[in-house]
Amino acid sequence: xxxxxxxxxxxxxxxxQSMTLQCAQDMNHNSMYWYRQDxxxxxxxxxxxxxxxxxxxxxxxxxxxxxxLNKREFSLRLESAxxxxxxxxxxxxxxTGEYGYTFxxxxxxxxx
Amino acid sequence: xxxxxxxxxxxxxxxxAPVELKCNYSYSGSPELFWYVQYSRQxxxxxxxxxxRESIKGFTADLNKGETSFHLKKPFAQEEDSAMYYCAxxxxxxxxxxxxxxxxxxxx
Numbered sequence: 001x002x003x004x005x006x007x008x009x010x011x012x013x014x015x016x017q018s019m020t021l022q023c024a025q026d027m028n029h030n031s032m033y034w035y036r037q038d039x040x041x042x043x044x045x046x047x048x049x050x051x052x053x054x055x056x057x058x059x060x061x062x063x064x065x066x067x068x069l070n071k072r073e074f075s076l077r078l079e080s081a082x083x084x085x086x087x088x089x090x091x092x093x094x095x096t097g098e099y100g101y102t103f104x105x106x107x108x109x110x111x112x
Numbered sequence: 113x114x115x116x117x118x119x120x121x122x123x124x125x126x127x128x129a130p131v132e133l134k135c136n137y138s139y140s141g142s143p144e145l146f147w148y149v150q151y152s153r154q155x156x157x158x159x160x161x162x163x164x165r166e167s168i169k170g171f172t173a174d175l176n177k178g179e180t181s182f183h184l185k186k187p188f189a190q191e192e193d194s195a196m197y198y199c200a201x202x203x204x205x206x207x208x209x210x211x212x213x214x215x216x217x218x219x220x
Binding site: 004031033035040041042043044045048050058090092094099100101103104105106 | 116118121144146154155156157158161163198202206207208209210211212213
């Protein structure tokens with residue numbers, strides 16, 4: 001049981017490049033989330049997906065897009081990376097009716 | 113809108129000393145409150161949730177609705193408690209909102 005798996009673990013991008021962060025969970029959870037973690041600001045919600053086929057904006061969605069490919073996978077895309085998107089990105093999932101979130105190990109992204 | 117505030121960015125204590133991490137929240141309804149911990153370079157883990165009123169790794173937290181606070185306490189800090197701690201709440205829509213985090217450094 002791997003839980004929540006994120007790939008890649010590290011990435012360096014040049015300004016303007018695009019990339020997709022992958023997230024997969026094997027716990028049959030309904031809801032999935034993408035957060036970014038920045039010093040002093042905690043974790044801020046970028047996008048979430050309450051169930052397969054639905055996605056909604058969180059607190060800081062600008063510059064990002066998401067795809068809930070199926071129940072297991074929820075990807076985050078940066079179409080044109082900016083230095084302000086340098087951060088650690090965490091994916092999380094949750095079973096409907098439960099309060100506990102399970103987090104992935106994070107992707108450390110640097111945009112130069 | 114809900115908001116979580118952790119006023120201390122860094123707490124430095126000696127091993128064996130008490131430690132208290134402050135957390136205040138704003139939400140018009142009745143939120144569910146949590147403490148998450150992140151050890152160096154690891155993923156976030158749930159430490160406590162107020163509804164269960166349990167003690168994990170010697171930590172306790174009491175919800176004070178009058179003061180809208182959910183402070184985390186441990187009477188005797190250990191070096192392995194050095195980590196980043198986040199207070200969080202779930203309100204409408206079941207989205208987790210985090211505070212800014214408090215880094216705890218326990219010195220030998």
